[in-house]
Amino acid sequence: MYKIQLSSDDVPTKWYNINADLPVELPAPKNSKGRDQISTLPDIFVGECLNQEFSTDRYISIPKEVREIYQQIGRPTPLYRATKLEEKLNTPAKIYYKREDTSPTGSHKLNSALAQAYYAREQGIERVTTETGAGQWGSALALACSMMGIDCTVYMVRVSYDQKPFRKGVMQLYNSTIHASPSTNTEVGRKVLEETPDTPGSLGIAISEAVEDALSDDNVRYTLGSVLNHVILHQTVIGQEIKTQLEIAEEEPDTMIACVGGGSNFGGAMFPFMKDKIDGNSDTEFIAVEPSACPTLTQGSYDYDFGDNVGFTPLLKMYTLGHEFVAPSVHAGGLRYHGMNTQVSLLTHEGYITPKAVHQRDVFTAGQMFANCEGIIPAPETCHAIAATIDEARRCKETGEEKTIVMNFSGHGLMDLKGYESFIDGSLENSK
Numbered sequence: 527m528y529k530i531q532l533s534s535d536d537v538p539t540k541w542y543n544i545n546a547d548l549p550v551e552l553p554a555p556k557n558s559k560g561r562d563q564i565s566t567l568p569d570i571f572v573g574e575c576l577n578q579e580f581s582t583d584r585y586i587s588i589p590k591e592v593r594e595i596y597q598q599i600g601r602p603t604p605l606y607r608a609t610k611l612e613e614k615l616n617t618p619a620k621i622y623y624k625r626e627d628t629s630p631t632g633s634h635k636l637n638s639a640l641a642q643a644y645y646a647r648e649q650g651i652e653r654v655t656t657e658t659g660a661g662q663w664g665s666a667l668a669l670a671c672s673m674m675g676i677d678c679t680v681y682m683v684r685v686s687y688d689q690k691p692f693r694k695g696v697m698q699l700y701n702s703t704i705h706a707s708p709s710t711n712t713e714v715g716r717k718v719l720e721e722t723p724d725t726p727g728s729l730g731i732a733i734s735e736a737v738e739d740a741l742s743d744d745n746v747r748y749t750l751g752s753v754l755n756h757v758i759l760h761q762t763v764i765g766q767e768i769k770t771q772l773e774i775a776e777e778e779p780d781t782m783i784a785c786v787g788g789g790s791n792f793g794g795a796m797f798p799f800m801k802d803k804i805d806g807n808s809d810t811e812f813i814a815v816e817p818s819a820c821p822t823l824t825q826g827s828y829d830y831d832f833g834d835n836v837g838f839t840p841l842l843k844m845y846t847l848g849h850e851f852v853a854p855s856v857h858a859g860g861l862r863y864h865g866m867n868t869q870v871s872l873l874t875h876e877g878y879i880t881p882k883a884v885h886q887r888d889v890f891t892a893g894q895m896f897a898n899c900e901g902i903i904p905a906p907e908t909c910h911a912i913a914a915t916i917d918e919a920r921r922c923k924e925t926g927e928e929k930t931i932v933m934n935f936s937g938h939g940l941m942d943l944k945g946y947e948s949f950i951d952g953s954l955e956n957s958k
């Protein structure tokens with residue numbers, strides 16, 4: 527079977543919450559010395575999202591309206607078999623990929639954006655704020671807010687704002703207000719601009735601006751597109767659909783592969799399969815792929831650290847490169863985060879997840895091969911998963927193993943052609 531397409535009725539009715547099944551208890555967030563970040567969380571985040579963050583219910587119902595929009599935007603997404611890539615690699619392995627690029631905004635991010643915008647509106651919130659680097663999250667949230675009928679303000683890192691006019695255009699088309707960050711809209715932004723008027727901005731500054739904006743008005747909340755448990759929860763529609771699709775194909779995954787930035791597409795695709803492994807009923811290998819330029823899981827320490835650069839957030843127990851770490855500007859903007867979701871971190875620490883780091887040029891080489899075999903141009907983030915998938919398939923060729931490999935195809939790269947351009951003209955750096 528080359529394409530396994532379910533019907534709209536097969537969209538899951540519940541999200542799966544791995545908090546119910548973790549092999550050891552998740553370390554709780556902590557306040558940092560002399561500050562109380564935990565008690566301000568309800569002023570920052572939407573209430574239901576916070577409840578879900580700490581819930582231990584195994585399943586959480588997807589609101590009817592959210593599920594209907596999942597259907598409207600094309601869920602369940604198809605699972606494809608990469609037959610041309612298998613042929614090219616001459617591997618005995620079977621390679622399947624889950625198409626999250628088919629979303630209107632081109633990546634998996636809309637799965638959580640819709641849920642977050644819905645819960646905000648239900649709470650009577652009139653506007654949400656967020657930051658965006660590469661622009662995938664900002665675009666998804668802009669569309670979700672438009673569909674749910676609330677306003678959206680996006681703080682877009684200055685350098686991306688200037689370099690990615692298309693993303694800005696998408697967000698404006700979906701009725702969002704975009705500020706190049708640092709902006710004159712917040713105290714944090716004004717202060718930075720006064721000190722360094724020519725700054726390219728950073729995700730850390732943009733987060734601080736979005737949080738300050740949310741705190742300035744009781745009808746406004748802040749939203750995040752990755753890292754937090756509730757974001758992964760919303761993404762578990764991906765893995766539940768894959769489960770149904772593999773049953774139809776009569777396959778069991780030997781290896782599952784996804785890229786990791788904050789961990790949401792990885793956790794969303796893998797966690798529904800993780801319970802069997804935790805219970806000792808499967809030995810599926812889960813591979814998390816990150817850039818060698820931002821090696822959080824492979825070289826970071828498992829420790830308490832801030833989620834942002836300035837220390838607005840509580841301390842979270844996670845793999846981290848340190849909250850002041852600034853990753854080199856690789857093209858996979860979505861994978862440049864210093865930390866990692868706490869559940870993904872714990873499962874890596876306990877040996878349930880195998881982390882792997884790949885170099886930027888190998889990533890684009892893999893992306894180009896995939897595009898030429900399968901036709902779809904992958905996002906630079908997704909190319910990390912592809913590079914690891916190709917490695918695994920090549921290994922299978924050497925050992926003769928007929929493995930079933932399932933990869934999550936997190937998004938397309940049609941807005942990231944600058945990276946491909948510099949790869950093809952030879953100017954792309956391998957960055958570590």
Ligand SMILES: *Cc1c(COP(=O)(O)O)cnc(C)c1O
Pocket residue numbers: 632633634635662663751752753785786787788789790791792860861905907908936937938
């Ligand atoms: C944002 C993004 C990622 C990285 O974020 P995760 O939360 O780790 O999934 C990966 N791929 C694409 C296409 C993205 O937009």
